Amino acid sequence: MEPEQRPVILFTKFLNKVEDAEPLITDPEMNSSEKRRKLAEEIAQARKPKQKISLMNDLAMELYHAEPEQALKVAAMAAELAADIHFVQGIARSHFSAGMAYLVLSKYEESLYAFGQAREAFREVKDKWGESNTLNNLGLLHQHIGDYGKA
Secondary structure, eight states: OOOOOOOEEEEOTTOSSGGGOOEEEEOTTOOHHHHHHHHHHHHHHOOSHHHHHHHHHHHHHHHTTTOHHHHHHHHHHHHHHHHHTTOHHHHHHHHHHHHHHHHHTTOHHHHHHHHHHHHHHHHHTTOHHHHHHHHHHHHHHHHHTTOTTTO
């Protein structure tokens, strides 16, 4: 018997209030390029600034591995919009995704800086999960560059 095939409802992550989130329905079998296309469509249709910023950060995270330069551009745009409306959570996620993209590009100093900025922003909004995820990536990055004392 085959498992039931049904869509998965993903809410844009890291919004301050769940009621601000609008669902993005995706197929669990959707490949990365389809996800990027769907996110781009959702960004174009987003009416609320926080929703648009969160979707842009989702897109940056989807892009960072295959297209890190593009991920950096999207993250920078999201960070700018988030700063305009003082959406610290959005700023934190933008820095986090930039840190991931810099890591893929082997730009370790830039990655350390971006993760440091993300950590401070996550701490400011008391997002323990975001802060711990960032600390984990900082530790892995320090280990990767051989700075075991900071790892």
